[in-house]
Amino acid sequence: MNILLLCLLYLSLVHASTHVTISNETFHDRAASFGPKLSSNGKIGFMIEPAQDPTGCSLVTPPSTDWIALLSRGGCSFITKVRYMQKSGAIAVVIGDPNNPGWITMYSPDDTTDIMIPSVFLARNEYRKLLHLSKLLNTPMVAILQPDENVTWPLIDVLIIVIVSPCLVLILIYASWKARQSILHKRELAPISVVSKLNIKVFDLQEQKEHEERESCAICLEDYESGNELRLLPCNHYYHSMCVDLWLTTKKKCCPICKMDVTNTEVTPLLLEAGIF
Ligand SMILES: [Zn+2]
Ligand SMILES: [Zn+2]
Structure with missing residues (x-):
């Protein structure tokens, strides 16, 4: 269960995607461990590679308002790139690896509380496609950075699953045990159809007095009275x-x-002694 929790938390931390509206394409990416997380509404802006410094290792002149910096990995640390782009007016940063196809989670051991914009990482194939697309267009490319709805599990949902799952299992076990008990109990009972076929007769006190002392029902302990219906068992x-x-x-x-x-x-039902039935 703990492993499941860790896996779900891991998924909630790292998966995101970049959606390009003009081509209706979505590129999977990975959120950085620093900076704010992407909200469910995502972050929309013009995705632009800064011509002054495509690596983002220095201050650049903002190419647009609401711009998302599309940067190439290398030249300086991830956190340095994000700091420079934040100072250059970017609302988010996308860093792609031009050489390696592997995925990494961008991390910084330093204090990152000054980072106010989200950033994501793209592996080589996704980065190359996105860069190619941005260079094909004459106008700035509108993109939306968003958390991946398919795999993002808010913490509260994870906690609910972790807490509710054992309860559901216990309820199922209890229901199964109750059902089994009910079946076993029913096996201990006689069907009404069988009971109704057993002999019955009306008791006559006068007949009984001729033989012995008054008899009583062993279940309710009441003496039999004339007119009582008695059931004779086999x-x-x-x-x-x-x-x-x-x-x-x-x-x-x-x-x-x-x-x-x-x-x-x-x-086979036997006959009662004479005088009773
Ligand atoms: Zn009785
Ligand atoms: Zn008996």
Whole structure:
């Protein structure tokens, strides 16, 4: 999880792009580690290579208002170029590598709090295409420096993912456990269709008195009264119909006294002793 966080933070720091409106082309670039980050609105301006010093290692006369300096790597450090261009009125700096195809993140070990404009790095292929395009046009080329929407993850989103993901996993585990418990519980119950087929008879107190003492329902502990509906289970035990139906369909599919499974179809109901049913 920590590795994921670091990767996402890395992506949020380095990826950006330069969009050229006249050709509708987008060049991927990499934001510097110093200076302000590009806002979601991006930075729009005229991208111009300063003719006085294409490396940007010295002050130049601003070629335009709202201009973005397109510079070549080399001659001085990245931070020096950005400082000079900031003093020369540029609103952003794009530094391209004329020789190497590799990507780097521009960095400075010095204090960079004075840098007020964003800067990005272009690898060789992207830089050459952009430079070629700017030289093809007679007028200054309008470009937009923008953070890459596809891979830029604002910090708050990253934190939400890091915090919410484990919670989602725990919720899924809990839901799965509950579903399994529910299935197991249902296996312990008797279907209503099976219970409703078990024999039933109306209790007659007069008949019962002839044999022995009064009997009671082992579930509710109430004595049977004349007219009570009793359910006879395959094991010959009987209870109030309402009591045992509820027991079998919501608690357990076994007889409360002898634990016989009422859904076992091999059991044939036996007749009760004479006088009860
Ligand atoms: Zn009962
Ligand atoms: Zn029984």
